[in-house]
Amino acid sequence: MNTWNQRIAAGERHEQRVANELRQRGWDVAPWGQGVMPDPIRQAISRTRWKNFPDLVATRDGELVTIDAKDRMSSTETGRFAVARDCVYFGLQFVVAFGVPVFYVFGNLGVLTPSEVMTYGSQGPRGFGGSYYLVNGRLAHPFDDVFGIPTSLGATA
DSSP states (O other): OOSHHHHHHHHHHHHHHHHHHHHTTTOEEEEOSGGGSOHHHHHHHTTSGGGGOOSEEEEETTEEEEEEEETTOBOTTTOEEEEEHHHHHHHHHHHHHHOOOEEEEETTOEEEOHHHHHHHOEEOOOBTTBOEEEEEGGGSEEHHHHHOOOOHHHHHO
């Protein structure tokens, strides 16, 4: 996946999957972040720290959370997730500034928070794509443990 359009298409499929999983658990979900913005605004945001804004916002029973869907971020060889350090730093600042949790949901529906990625991760090499935290995928929380199990009410919503 080389172009932004190709990456965003794969990311949108994962976001839709995560949103559907949340709805099955009784969450109300809406898209958020640069992917929903008009192209000139998206391009401007992509040059700022705001490019790391979470992809989804969800609520259930008055609880508000944000989700950053991270598909294609794992290594099949090592079983580790890679999360850009800039993304983790933004997530930590977002939680402090707004008091709203940020959850990273990976392609296998494993879940980690920015603080967990920073704590459990090791700093990967700095390459052309930036610097990353590498986190063992076994440390991720199961989706059901974080967001609940599917319910018949949520499955029909």
